[in-house]
Amino acid sequence: xxxxxxxxxxxxxxxxxxxxxxxxxxxxxxxxxxxxxxxxxxxxxxxxxxxxxxxxxxxxxxxxxxxxxxxxxxxxxxxxxxxxxxxxxxxxxxxxxxxxxxxxxxxxxxxxxxxxxxxxxxxxxxxxxxxxxxxxxxxxxxxxxxxxxxxxxxxxxxxxxxxxxxxxxxxxxxxxxxxxxxxxxxxxxxxxxxxxxxxxxxxxx
Amino acid sequence: xxxxxxxxxxxxxxxxxxxxxxxxxxxxxxxxxxxxxxxxxxxxxxxxxxxxxxxxxxxxxxxxxxxxxxxxxxxxxxxxxxxxxxxxxxxxxxxxxxxxxxxxxxxxxxxxxxxxxxxxxxxxxxxxxxxxxxxxxxxxxxxxxxxxxxxxxxxxxxxxxxxxxxxxxxxxxxxxxxxxxxxxxxxxxxxxxxxxxxxxxxxxx
DNA sequence: CTGAAACATGCATCACTAGTCACCTTTGCC
DNA sequence: GGCAAAGGTGACTAGTGATGCATGTTTCAG
Numbered sequence: 001x002x003x004x005x006x007x008x009x010x011x012x013x014x015x016x017x018x019x020x021x022x023x024x025x026x027x028x029x030x031x032x033x034x035x036x037x038x039x040x041x042x043x044x045x046x047x048x049x050x051x052x053x054x055x056x057x058x059x060x061x062x063x064x065x066x067x068x069x070x071x072x073x074x075x076x077x078x079x080x081x082x083x084x085x086x087x088x089x090x091x092x093x094x095x096x097x098x099x100x101x102x103x104x105x106x107x108x109x110x111x112x113x114x115x116x117x118x119x120x121x122x123x124x125x126x127x128x129x130x131x132x133x134x135x136x137x138x139x140x141x142x143x144x145x146x147x148x149x150x151x152x153x154x155x156x157x158x159x160x161x162x163x164x165x166x167x168x169x170x171x172x173x174x175x176x177x178x179x180x181x182x183x184x185x186x187x188x189x190x191x192x193x194x195x196x197x198x199x200x201x202x203x204x205x
Numbered sequence: 206x207x208x209x210x211x212x213x214x215x216x217x218x219x220x221x222x223x224x225x226x227x228x229x230x231x232x233x234x235x236x237x238x239x240x241x242x243x244x245x246x247x248x249x250x251x252x253x254x255x256x257x258x259x260x261x262x263x264x265x266x267x268x269x270x271x272x273x274x275x276x277x278x279x280x281x282x283x284x285x286x287x288x289x290x291x292x293x294x295x296x297x298x299x300x301x302x303x304x305x306x307x308x309x310x311x312x313x314x315x316x317x318x319x320x321x322x323x324x325x326x327x328x329x330x331x332x333x334x335x336x337x338x339x340x341x342x343x344x345x346x347x348x349x350x351x352x353x354x355x356x357x358x359x360x361x362x363x364x365x366x367x368x369x370x371x372x373x374x375x376x377x378x379x380x381x382x383x384x385x386x387x388x389x390x391x392x393x394x395x396x397x398x399x400x401x402x403x404x405x406x407x408x409x410x
Numbered sequence: 411c412t413g414a415a416a417c418a419t420g421c422a423t424c425a426c427t428a429g430t431c432a433c434c435t436t437t438g439c440c
Numbered sequence: 441g442g443c444a445a446a447g448g449t450g451a452c453t454a455g456t457g458a459t460g461c462a463t464g465t466t467t468c469a470g
Binding site for chain 1 (some may be wrong): 333375395409
Binding site (some may be wrong): 220 | 445446448449450451
C-alpha cells in the first residue's frame, strides 16, 4: 500500500503528468490574475484546455493546487538562488546577489509570487511553512557566516525575519509595482542599509 | 448638490451612524476570522444583529466595507503612533517606540491587521494607497531627522520601504504568530540591525 | 487484435450568496 | 397626535460554482 493517507489522487503514469502540469500552470495564471477566490475551477480547466471533471482526477480542490504552487515556488526560488550565488562570495556579496536574483524572480513570475502571498488568506499553514522553511535555511547560512566572521554576531533569527521582510516589501514595491524592477542604484541603497544601518557613524555601537 | 459622486449611501443622522459602525465592527471580525471572500454579507449582518437589507442602506458591497476598514486602520495607526512617540525623542529612539507601538497594535487588533493585508487581493489600489500614504509621511520624518543629523543620509525612499517591510514581517511573525508579541530582547535585536547593519565594525563604510 | 486500466468528458445536481424590494417601525418635529 | 423621513426587515430572485458521475476515448501489454 503506497500510504496514500490524505494525499489525494496524485498517482498517474504518462500523459497524465503532462495534463496535471497544464492544470497547475493554468491555475498559476488564473490565481495570479484574478486571485484565488475569484478564479473558478472552470477558469482553470478552460485555461488548461481540459474538461472540468479532469481537474478532480488530479486534485481534491483548489486549496490543494495552491499548496502545490507555493511549494513549487519554494523549490524554484531555492534552486535559482543556489545557481545565482557563487560559492566563494562573502556573506554581504552573497546577500546582494541573492536580493538581486530574488527581485528578478519576482518580476518574471509575478503571478506565482502573488499566489504565494495570497496563500496566507487561503490556508495560513501553507504560508507559514513557506517562510519557516526559508527562514531555517537562511539562519544556518548566516550562522556559518558569523563563524567565518563575515558578518558580526546578533540575534540571527530576528535578523532573518527582518531580511525576509525587506525582501518581501522590495519584491512588492519594485518587483510587482515598478516597471523596471530594482535598479543598481537602489540595490546599492538596500545594501548600504543592510551593511551599515541608519545611525551616523559616530553613533554606532 | 452634495457631490455624492461614486460615494455610495453614506448620509444618515443619528442611530444610523451607530448601526453603520456595528456593521463595520462585525465586518472586521468576519473578515479577520474567515477572510474577505469566505465571509458573506449575511455573516456580517448576523454579527451586527441587523437584517441583510440593512447592509445595503450603508454600503454598496463588501469591497466598500473593506476600503473603509483599511482607511480606518491607517488613521488609527497614525493616531496611535503620534500619541506613543514623544516629540523630543531622537529618530532612533522614535523608531524604537514606533516599532514597539506598532507591534502592540497588531497584537491587539489582529483581525484588522489581517484585513489590511488581504486588501491586496481584493482591490490592490486600496493596499497601495495605504502603504504609499504611510511611506510619504515616513519619508518626510526621516528627511527631518537627516537635517537634524540624527541619522545619516541615504536613499530615504528605499530605506522607508525597507523599514515598512521590516515592520510588516515582524508584525506577522511576532504580532500574529507569537503568543507574547515582540519581547524587549528581540526589539533590541531589531534596533541593533537598524542602527548598525550586519557588517563587522571593521567592514563598515 | 483485444481488453483493461488510465484518462478524459461535460452535464446535472446541490448549496449558497449577492442584491432587491415591498412593506413595517421608530423618531421627532409641528 | 399626526405624519413624513429615516431606519430597518427578511423573503425572494437570479446566478454562480463546486463536485459527482455515467459515459466515452486512449494507451499498451500480451
